[in-house]
Amino acid sequence: MKKRIVTQITVISFIVGLMIAVQYNTVQNPTARDTRDIWAIRQELSEEKEHHSKLLSEIATYNNSIEQYEDEDAENQAILLNKTVDDLKREFGLLPVNGPGLVLNISPAMELVQFGYEIEPISPDLLIRLVNEIYRYDGLFIEIDGQRLTNRSAIRDINGVTTVNGVSIDETNITIKIITETFEKAEKLYGYLYASTFRDDFYLDNLNLSINEAQKNINISEFDGPLSTDYLVENSEGD
Template sequence: MENKVVIRITIISFIVGLMIAVQYNTIQKPESRDTRDIWEIRQELSEEKKVHSELLNEIVSLKKIAAEYEDANIEEQGKVLQSTVDNLKKRAGLTKVVGPGVHLNIRPAEELILSGYKVEPISPDLLIRLVNEIYRYNGLYIEIDGQRIVHTTAIRDINGKTTVNSVPISNSNVDIYIITENFEQAEKLHSYLYASTFQDDFYLDNLKLTIHPAKEEITIDAYDGDLTNTYLLKSEGD
């Protein structure tokens, strides 16, 4: 009888102790609150809706290709298949592309260099930010200092030098070429980059970012490396 009383007291004490511990932990570690303002939330929502729209467009495109396969005869199916392969190779960066776009140039700010400031390599993190923003504003294809940006591209610091596809880029004169879907998108991308803080960001690193007006025709060469299944862009330490 006494053993049962002891067991019951022990169980009750354990439950009470557990409840106190949970309550104490809740007080000590309250749930983190979302401190973003309404505009930050709206911007994130807008980006998510944009991704959703792109996925829907991709689904429509794939359904269209499937319908073409079903409606075509053997000979036409071969043409549709070849067209699909060519399009995938283009999107993967395996072919040269020509189209409307924007030309950027990065070089040391002469007035700062004349004042004694040192020329530093272009920051990989800043370059990654620029590339991601270009893609976010409808840039389709990008080339940096002769290196085509593909899904396996790594932009990072190797032995103190900024590299793209493991190839060191110039410290003194880097051209970036961007191709968009149409000239209207190229003009919008130019306007966005011109109004952004990127020119100031590069200037803080003693560099001058020149954003040339949109062009009707820009050429970007094919990627000449081996494609592997890795991450899109990463900096050292990722």
């Protein structure tokens, strides 16, 4: 009987000790908490919802194309297929595009030049930030100093020189062309860029960023260079 009581006390002591140890560990190593404020979380949620909405729009577009293929006869199917191929070529940069948009001009801040400040070409980090914001606010196609951006394009620092598509952007006078889906979206992008801090960011690098008003027709040339096909495999089956 006495041995049984000792065993029970031992088991209870072990459980109590284990609970204390777990509690102590929790106090010493609390679970990491999200310290962002509510507005930062709301902003991230808004961006994710916007991305989700774009994906749904793309799915709806592809579903509509499939329905058109199924409803049309063979001749019209060929016409629709060619149109889809041309749309994809434009998206990948293989064809020139035109439409509403706006033009940005980057140039040296002349008042700083007169005071002897050294003017360096735009840094890749600042250019990448600008491009990301343009895409975020409905920019469809972008051309930087004659270089068409595609989903395979890269903006890098190579030996201290900013490059786009492997071509050096070593001039301080740069023209950036942007095409949007509609003129209204071009005006929205203009308003956002004009109200943003980008002009101040460029001025800190001794550069001026001029944001021209939206235009109804802008031309962007096709991608001038080889496109990588490393991950494409030819399907030899069928005709």
